[in-house]
Amino acid sequence: MPTNILMPALSPTMTEGNLAKWLKTEGDTVEAGDVIAEIETDKATMEVEAVDEGILGKILISEGTQNVAVNTPIAVLLGDGESANDIGEAPEAAPTAAAAEVSEESAPVAQADAEQPSGAVVENRDILYHQGIIVEPPPFDEASFTDVYTATVREALRDAMSEEMRNDETVYLMGEEVAEYQGAYKCSQGMLDEFGKDRVIDTPITEHGFAGIAVGSAMNGLKPIVEFMTWNFGMQAIDHIINSAAKTLYMAGGQLGCPIVFRGPNGAASRVAAQHSQCYASWYAHVPGLKVVAPWSAADAKGLMKAAIRDPNPVVFLENEILYGEKYDNVPSSDDFVIPLGRAKIERSGADVTIVAFSIMVGKALKAAEELAEQGIDAEVINLRTIRPLDRHTILESVKKTNRIVVAEEGWPFAGIGAEIAALIGEHAFDYMDAPLARVTGADVPMPYAANLEALALPQAEHIVKAAKKVCYQD
């Protein structure tokens, strides 16, 4: 049967074009790959190549014709033993012609060849939320871990990484100064000695490159922990974190994931100014395919790090330099102390106002709560622990009780975590609220160096106290 040659689409947006010129005439023999015509699109003149061999039996659209719609038959190609008399049998215009043209020579293929499942059960809490469902994260019985020891946050991180490396040979640590220097902030003290240089790996100063290498190794069966000396430097690697790590599972239809932890100190340290003081919580929490974790205490650091390493997904783990040296006497020693990602912790129970915080702001929120208590306001403090997936359930249950909320974060206000929680409250707790939500954030400026200006740029306990009193109408 003769084959229709159709007006091709030559760009993602083309719907019609001009048939500028025929380079073959009726009766010419055409080989696959021969240029047969020139077509003008809105952007350029393009050559059209034949896909099949045959004889150009009839030209249906003459050269110089303007505005020919994509998929219009422009000529008829004759196969072996066919003549112009057969042309009437050529299939009619697209889209039916399109399918017929291709299928004429081959037997239909059974659908069973596509052995890919579809319509899987959606468990992703962020997606369910946008479908109107709020899921309570699995509960975590923290009180049952009674065997505890004293450790700083940096020791707790080291202990978590070491325990997981003992459990799983595919886990390794990579980053600048992690091995011989024992960590720029000493978070990997002693690990080189215990695990050797094949598993605790010093890199050159080359974040983009080593983040990509770690991602590739994760795709090929390993479970890397990548330390960025600070998250500010991790920005060099943001393409691999988002484009390579976060999106691969989706782009691969679920067959290839990327179990990896990116970790390091986040946010402001002290007097290190604009390029070294920035909170990335909102940046990474924006991205589907990433989990984002921000511990506060040493127990948080240990239990969340163990969970992050065991998680089959890419996890962005935001530590805080100022907290590294904080010592806590309640760090569970059990190897099973793994805090589920996506579950917040109520650090202080209260009835009058909810304060939501993460990382260093949890300590400031607890301090604020004490001051508020002295002034007769009973604050509930929620330590988010995980930014994404956000524990919306715990936040909502709290505000349904307190009817007031303050969100405290060190990052900038615009599109910050506080803004996301404000949306949550607006969408799901509007009728429970006795006052508008209040945000306590870093000042909307690059971090200044001068001591007095830096102090003004960072949110403090007193700002939380003020905001809490405001939402309680006690200011």
Added chain:
Amino acid sequence: MAAAKKKDSAKASNKTAPKDGAGRNAPSVDVLKKYYRDMLLIRRFEEKAGQLYGMGLIGGFCHLYIGQEAVVTGISAAQDNDKDTVVTSYRDHAHMLACDMDPKGIMAELTGREGGYSRGKGGSMHMFSKEKRFFGGHGIVGAGTAIGAGLGFAHKYTKDGGVAVAYMGDGASNQGQVAECYNMAALWDLPILFVIENNQYGMGTSVKRSSAGTLYRRGEGYGIPGEQVDGMDVFAVEAAASQALEYIRSGNGPYILEVMTYRYRGHSMSDPAKYRTKEEVASFKEERDPITSVKDMLQTQGVDEAELKEIDKEIKAIVNEAATFAQESPEPHVDELWTDILVEESA
């Protein structure tokens, strides 16, 4: 360092190269037939993809490999396909075919259907097969090179004997992360073959206008040996790749092959390729075509036209079957929008 030779002589010029490569034994008919078949499959597949694109069945960007077939065919023939891993950039259909991925699954991904390798969620530039050790399919220029170094890192870490083969274009070789990965690959002796497919144009910018020096020689500062190979000659590519892979597999660390090739089509479907002359394109198509030269060799060795036609027919059937499947496979179930974002253990 037997393979550490450096020669500039293999430029893909428009002069006819010796059919069996310098000093090599004439290949057997079986080998010739395999190469002919492998390269023809790529070409016919790509032509069909171009046709389906023209019919509006494939959307977005679609980068065809026509003209470059000898590169991936030659290198794949030199690999240990039970161990080695492969990663490339966005001009990736041929690499998947060379990894023995199913043409039906590839074409159905191009049409965005359920039967595609990524169930329609990846498209032309983002396809993977863990089973066939093909790790993408990456749309960000240069990213695949770092991921390739990571594949190599895992081979070394697990001591599984595999080598990572990381393809990049001449354009990607100017990315900073490529230099970063040369450094780390050399520093850590990673088992990785960096393949620069130099088709002479990064989109519309010629290598001359974008790249200082000679691309494979950029490894020298890191102590990575490399060489230029005629990428229009599948035997030259296979020979160089075999030597390079042996060097790498012996624990010597990375190697760079700069394969001089040419794409006949534009950068993507919507590129009219006005930055090069018709004569330049024609000289490669008519005088240097990798498939025609193997076909000529087969005929010289007494394989008759009928037998070649039989192979052509066989390839055409595979490609048509893929195209039919790609059109008949349904669009992904709407629930697919929401799945595969995270590996879920429990809600």
